[in-house]
Amino acid sequence: MTASMTIALRVAASVFGGYAIASGFVTAVAALVPPPRSGVLLGAILFSFAIHAAVVIWAFAARSPVRAAAAIVLIAAVLNGVGWFGGPLR
Secondary structure: OOHHHHHHHHHHHHHHHHHHHHHHHHHHHHHHOOOOOHHHHHHHHHHHHHHHHHHHHHHHHOOOHHHHHHHHHHHHHHHHHHHHHOOOOO
């Protein structure tokens, strides 16, 4: 893998994966917190910006871009799965 390909993979993983993890975190909080949840969701949305920044930093700090992308996909899948299927039945 060339240097430009590794940087491109890290950028793609950090941008798209960071969005997927941040939105998955917000949906998981929305699914798990009982009503009234407006204040909690506002805090979760604000915290999601820090999560996205942490994912960007971690994507470039990981040993290999493939390992970073795999971990990001796994975390995003778990959080979005909890957001979609977790929580009370309505």
